């Protein structure tokens with residue numbers, strides 16, 4: 113039974129701007145694809161996979177996340193992965209989503225860029241056609257690998273340049289600071305990509321400064337460690353450079369011990385352009401609506417705060433100004 117908040121939330125058009133598509137791989141699909149391709153996994157049932165969703169930090173999650181993604185091999189797999197998530201968008205009234213895809217995860221298994229893109233774009237085209245889903249793809253590069261590897265992936269994406277709105281930077285943050293990728297971001301900027309990067313999830317506030325100053329990003333993924341640096345907080349409030357915050361992820365990866373400790377409402381109060389997102393919903397116990405709901409329960413997130421966060425989502429998106437206006441007008445009514 114949905115409570116009144118959940119019922120109301122379902123009626124409001126929303127965005128999702130921080131979603132790793134591999135993080136939406138459901139346990140049942142992980143198992144069926146492993147069986148299809150004859151790939152051995154250390155889990156025999158959905159229950160066993162889900163029992164492994166106990167993380168002590170980002171790295172312990174990433175180990176399982178990359179193992180899970182290793183079952184994705186052919187065009188059909190990529191189609192279903194994307195379509196499963198887009199169907200959730202339809203169900204949860206996520207009218208616009210910006211989705212991170214990570215080709216470097218599949219490349220060691222011999223998956224070509226074109227196989228992956230064929231599956232993804234077939235699903236996106238269908239969803240756009242069938243129910244008007246709005247989708248932007250973000251080419252997310254992996255920071256535990258070299259900058260050279262990321263640059264090669266950026267070059268491989270040239271053929272598909274029109275399919276992407278932005279590049280991003282994900283994976284193990286500590287020890288892989290933004291400044292490791294200055295050349296990558298310069299090359300992406302030259303190609304006309306919008307720029308985002310994970311910073312200040314486990315890493316310090318200084319990594320957020322680096323992403324802003326050295327990479328010149330348009331948006332920060334996570335960014336919650338900005339609370340450690342008042343000057344940075346003031347800068348983010350003044351510039352309205354958005355943060356894509358992921359509450360359930362933060363609790364599951366122990367960035368905050370409990371949802372009640374989450375600082376999202378303080379950031380909103382201080383005038384930062386914070387948004388709510390799900391990160392890796394299959395692993396963290398909820399999609400977008402469940403993230404809002406968890407904040408409602410633990411922090412008393414009310415309807416007017418929720419609407420402010422949702423408006424921020426449209427403002428922070430890479431939609432055209434005209435489309436942003438259109439959605440913001442819808443929200444006001």
Ligand code: HPA
Pocket residue numbers: 132135170177282283284285310313361391392
């Ligand atoms: O929360 C995250 N942080 C960094 N990399 C990631 N890749 C998937 N999820 C994450």
Ligand SMILES: [Zn+2]
Pocket residue numbers: 130132282310333391
């Ligand atoms: Zn993320």
